[in-house]
Amino acid sequence: MPAETDTAPDADVRRAARVAAEDHLRALVGRDDATLREDQWTAIEALAVDRRRVLVVQRTGWGKSAVYFVATLLLRAEGAGPTVIVSPLLALMRNQIAAAERAGIRAVTINSTNIEDWSRIENAIHAGEVDVLLVSPERLNNPAFRDNVLPRLADEAGLLVVDEAHCISDWGHDFRPDYRRIRTMLADLRDGIPVLATTATANARVTRDVAEQLGTSVLVLRGSLDRESLHLAVVRLRTAEQRLGWLADHLDDLDGSGIVYCLTVAQTQEIADFLRARGHTVAAYSGQTETAEREALEADLAAGRVKALVATSALGMGFDATLGFVVNVGAPSSPVAYYQQVGRAGRGTDHATVVLLPATEDRDIWHYFASLAFPPEQQVRQVLDVLAGSERPLGTPALETYVDLGRSRLEMMLKVLDVDGAVRRVPGGWESTGADWAYDRDRYARVREAREREQQAMLDYLGTDRCRMWFLRDQLDDPDAVECGRCDNCGGTTVSASVSEQATEAAHERLARPGVVVEPRKMWPTALANLGIDLKGKIADQPSPGRAVARLTDLGYGQHLRDLFREGAPDGPVPVPLVQAVIEVLGDWRPQASGIAYVESARRATLTRDFAEGLARYLKIPVVARLAIVDESVAPGQGQANSAQRVAAVLRRYRLEGEVPSGPMLLLDDLVGTGWTLTLAARALRSGGATDVLPLTLGTES
Structure with a gap:
């Protein structure tokens, strides 16, 4: 009792x-x-x-x-x-x-x-x-x-x-x-x-x-991670034109409103533009979308005022609306990330269609994002030494002048060091705590290996003949994972892989249209004085907006560029499809120039020289100058990770050679990364007498 x-x-x-x-x-x-x-x-x-x-x-x-x-x-x-x-x-x-x-x-x-x-x-x-x-x-x-x-x-x-x-x-x-x-x-x-x-x-x-x-x-x-409303399917289509054509043909067949996920910002814009041209009410959405616009787009999607948002994973965790479908154009790098994205559909509805349209270039994009992992110990120690030796806090722009790391990767590293107690964020930047810190090499290696296993698991998902929901739940270690009876492999979902000839041709026409504006740099990096470089503030002698054939991440000419610039690809003349694309870009752009200058390349010497000489013949204007390699100890791409380091590397590596006539100059390069090579080349050309500088490149990385 x-x-x-x-x-x-x-x-x-x-x-x-x-x-x-x-x-x-x-x-x-x-x-x-x-x-x-x-x-x-x-x-x-x-x-x-x-x-x-x-x-x-x-x-x-x-x-x-x-x-x-x-x-x-x-x-x-x-x-x-x-x-x-x-x-x-x-x-x-x-x-x-x-x-x-x-x-x-x-x-x-x-x-x-x-x-x-x-x-x-x-x-x-x-x-x-x-x-x-x-x-x-x-x-x-x-x-x-x-x-x-x-x-x-x-x-x-x-x-x-x-x-x-x-x-x-x-x-x-x-x-x-x-x-x-x-x-x-x-x-x-x-x-x-x-x-x-x-x-x-x-x-x-x-x-x-x-x-x-x-x-x-x-x-x-x-609890159980089954999503009883989701009907999963994979549709394999060989080309980007077919994938865009499939969207144009089948988007209206999908119930309600939903999300079309892409792996890059460029793809969201490209696909949204194409679908709008085909009569679909869609909009692009990414981390680069302004906050007010993002709120408005989220409200439009939730209310069904748009058929779809063509989005990166920025439209992800926590978005709460009743959506009838999710389509992924390109596969995320792990089944767990994919489960996160498809989970946006099927809330508040009994049926939602989930379709994955994988692409061969997915693995290139996974490789790029994997390259942003925690930096090697030497770079971490370099940052710790700089902070320890500084009498005042240093912000990330100043730290960039000491270590060859990009802004986002540097900030991620500092946050980890902060959590580990080695540095501390204070007003004005970061400072050293003086505490001992150990580089956990084994853990970082295990995390990297885990990422590689996840990528292989995603490839296995594409090819499995087992239940797709079981596969995802098994990857999440759901002990109750069973076959769903709803996916394409279980026979509960049939998604047509047909693409009309009209839609494919329209997609081909869209993707075959070359031309991307290359915007000039407007401000010099902060704290270049730390590197002995007397450049600061607004760039007064910048080039005009230029043109590139395409971005590396584009769905159309992007594949030609990825093949051309792939690690280990042989040097040679400009491939014929890209020659034709350059001519088309020139036809739309119509630049007026007195001469041609080009950026010399150690890895692609034949490509860059052929690019310049071929254009000289086509435009009937002479090649008058080149940005020549004078310090081969500076490796190609050195300093690419951040602006300050890149400016320093380009200034050491190159020198302008040739006679620059008075008048506008066409400046050629093979691939734009940070844009600082073009900026400094334009500065040299203007100092030599050019009245304007018009950059033209085969590709741009972003």
Whole structure:
């Protein structure tokens, strides 16, 4: 009897909490018949009643946001502080705030787009007027936020939520170093503050890694990752023209609105332009799209005002709408990343079609992104030595003058070093902490090997004759993975691979139209004085906008360029298809020039010389100058990773030779990377007497 008396109040508390939770859920979803599933209640009970740390690995659409919003309302009713939600994308924040408002939850966000509101929001939080604060992981190490806001939040928070928690793990497909700072916030939380981490895309290795970072006694709730509404299929088409033609022919056959995913920004623009020309209501969407336009496009897609957004993975985590299809033009580099993208479809609908149109160039793009992995130890040590020897903080533009790393890769490395305690972000840049740091070569090697296995698994997905949903679930280590009966291999989905001749011809005409504008550089890199170079501010002697035949990533001439510039490809004259494309570009552009200058190449000497001499014959103007290689110790492409290093390398490697006549000059190069070779060549030509410089190249890398 005493034992029953002791446990009765606890049982009563749990029953009362369950009743209140159901009421909150109905307000959240706007339906009087809504009820929590047992697995959802298990998570809510662990957070709001037992005050535990919980990791939820559940499929997209399972209702993870309902768990933390209902738990928030229960905790707030008990007098707890606000919930802090760490979310990776602004699109996710916008959807979550809208959902919170439906349940009467006062939700606000602090992110890079509303800095002017930070003080007002902080005051409202401390006054108890905010139930939910959503922040991006990047905010956690903003010096002002980290030093002034985060300590109070850690002390006052009633619940910490880490959404898309697979981003914590460098084993995951979407690792973000900023997420690792959550470990610091966890350590600073008061005892008894519950923590919820959620994800739909974590295999067993990532799940273990995230759980370990959450601390001891973490409750892991892992459910089935089947998406019963998804009907998966692969359609293999040989050429880019056929893939674009398939989209033009079949987009309207797909139910509702959806997403056409691409691997590069250039592809989103190219495909969207083609589909619009074929009468489809679509728009391009990427990380380069302005924030206001992104919000408008997301709203148009959710409301069905567009048939599709042609998007990169920037339209990804957290986008919440009822979509009838996802089509991937090109395969992501891992089955886990693919599962993440197809999960955008089939929410709130019983049937959604998912089609993958793989391309031979996918592996080239995977290789490029793989090249952005954590830098080798020598470059890391170089940055640490520079910071240790500096008397003041250094920003990334200044650090670029000391190490040959691109801006994004350098910033990623600094974030990892920050998490590891070797450097610290402060007002004005980064500084050394003086702490010892060890390069975890074995771990980085294992992560790289894991990425390579994922790429092979994606190729296996394309060729498998087994159930496709089983394959994806198996890659996510779902113990309940079974054949779905819905995909093309199970016989539950049939997707036509037919492409009309008219659509293929239209796609060919679009892809066969060469010509990309090459915009000039406008500003010199910051801190060139660190390299002994007296150049700064606005570039006064820049070239005019030029032309390239195509981008390396383009679907049409991009394949010719990838073959031409592939590692190990033999040197030789300009291939005939590219000669014809150059002539077509000149016909549209019609540049007027008195002479031709060209950039000499060590690896493709025949190509560049043939390019110049052939154009001289065609245009009937002379080759008068060249940017000649005078320092062969500077390797081709040296400094390519960042602007300051590239400017220094080009200045050492080349010198203008020849007589430059007064008048406009046509400047030829084979491939544009950073644009600094053209910039410095134009500067030399103008100094030599040219009145204008018009760049013309075979290709551009972006």
